[in-house]
Every structure is written in structure tokens, then in C-alpha cells.
Amino acid sequence: MGNESPLLNNLSLNQITTDNWNLQEAVEGCLRAEVPWIAPWRHKVHELGLAESKRIIQSSGLKVSSLCRGGMFPASTAEQRQKNLDDNRLAVEEAAELGTDVLVLVCGSATDKDIDTSRKWVEEGIEKLVPFAESHGVKLAIEPLHPMYAADRSVVVTLDQANTIAEKFNPKQVGVIVDVFHVWWDPDLYNQIKRAQNNILGFHVSDWIVPVPDMFKGRGMMGDGVIEIRRIRNAVEKAGYQGPIEVEIINQSIWDQPGDEVLSKMKKSYLEHV
Numbered sequence: 696m697g698n699e700s701p702l703l704n705n706l707s708l709n710q711i712t713t714d715n716w717n718l719q720e721a722v723e724g725c726l727r728a729e730v731p732w733i734a735p736w737r738h739k740v741h742e743l744g745l746a747e748s749k750r751i752i753q754s755s756g757l758k759v760s761s762l763c764r765g766g767m768f769p770a771s772t773a774e775q776r777q778k779n780l781d782d783n784r785l786a787v788e789e790a791a792e793l794g795t796d797v798l799v800l801v802c803g804s805a806t807d808k809d810i811d812t813s814r815k816w817v818e819e820g821i822e823k824l825v826p827f828a829e830s831h832g833v834k835l836a837i838e839p840l841h842p843m844y845a846a847d848r849s850v851v852v853t854l855d856q857a858n859t860i861a862e863k864f865n866p867k868q869v870g871v872i873v874d875v876f877h878v879w880w881d882p883d884l885y886n887q888i889k890r891a892q893n894n895i896l897g898f899h900v901s902d903w904i905v906p907v908p909d910m911f912k913g914r915g916m917m918g919d920g921v922i923e924i925r926r927i928r929n930a931v932e933k934a935g936y937q938g939p940i941e942v943e944i945i946n947q948s949i950w951d952q953p954g955d956e957v958l959s960k961m962k963k964s965y966l967e968h969v
Contacts, residue, residue, distance in 0.1 A: 707732030709943035768820030838872035874899035
């Protein structure tokens, strides 16, 4: 693909941004828009099947920046925790098949009103998953989420926490994701980005719009909110990250727009604000 601007060489469509498209449509949209990378979500892969998804991506020439998602380790019973681990192993296999070495971990929620134990289960789950991931050439990328998601999505809510967990493992195997929507507010952000030197496995962009229209579907297009995106990008790159930059926007009003329009706006906003 001959991008009209070399500045777009690292641009990746995180598939949730065009949630109304299936994987085939998202791949075709990226080709039309000359977006060189894509980050599939597992439920979209499962819709078409792993073999067909792999065929579609490989024949397109697109590169895969990551697979979303593994994680969700905590559960109130040992049986369910084992099922969650088995699903993570499946996610590792899917990432390897699709041609990415990055599996994003959304670590899982507070279980039975016991956040400390849930955090312990997250670490235990990652520890158990590492050897399997390593054998498949897949790295585990811990993505801290905004604290408002601790109850239902992730008890890992700061980059400090993510770094602390990642540092317990081989840096070639476990790293962190910096998603501006989740970390922009953190007064220790830039220290933590520096701490993650050469251990950042992904950089995700969107914006925090005011007021937030919805707790889950509340992200804005870059430039529509308050996040210092370029400052964060500069810090991430100074810390050694030179990889793809995923635009990950979860917003119903954006989902309701035609996908080609979204990609056009996404490229313009990326060049202006990222």
C-alpha cells in the first residue's frame, strides 16, 4: 500500500472503532483508506472463524498490531478461573495464527467485593499463561484501565500497577499498553512511562470528551477532548516505543456513522492531534 503520507505508516485501526463492520469489511475499509495496520477483536474473529479471518488478513497485506483481548482472570471459583485461563490460552493461539505477537490483557474485575484477592488472581493468571504464550511467540500486554472500570473490567487501574506486575516477568514476555483514555489523568503518568522503558507493547489513542456521554461508549475522536495526546506520544516514543498506534474509539455515535467516513475522520484527526 502506498500511503499518501509516511506519517500514517504506524496507524492502526482497532476494530472496535468501526464496530458495525465485520472483520472482512474492516479489512476492506483499511485497504480503501490506506491504513496499514489492523487490531482485530476476538468476537469479530469468531464470527467468521479463525481460519477465514487469517486468510482475509493475510491476503490483504495488512499487518496485525495486536489481538484484543485476553485477561479476565479473577473468578470466585477455582473451576471458573481455570476456564478463564483456558480461554486465554486459546487467545494466545489465535494471536499467533493471525500474525501478531501482542495479546492485550484486560485483566478482570473485582470479584465478591474482594479487590485485593482479585489482583492476586490477575498476577497468578499471568504467571500461569506466560510459558504457553512464550511457546507461541506471543507477548502479554497488560493494559491498565481507568479506575471507573475496576468493578466490571479491570482491577489494574494505573500504569504503576501494570509496570509492577510486568517487572516480575521477563521483559521479552510481559509488557504494558499505554492507552491515553485510561491513563491521561494520572499525576505520575510520565514517570511511569519512563519506568516502562523498552517494555511498552502498544499505544492506543482516542480522546476524553466533556461531559463523558457514556461510561463505556464514551470515547471521542482525537482532538475532540482534553487529552494531551501528542505529549503522551512523545513520552512513549522517548521510552523506546516505535510500533503501531491503534485508534480505539468506543462510541455509539461514531459506530452509527458509515465506516469509510469514520476512517477518513480518523486519519485527519491522527495527523492533526497524534
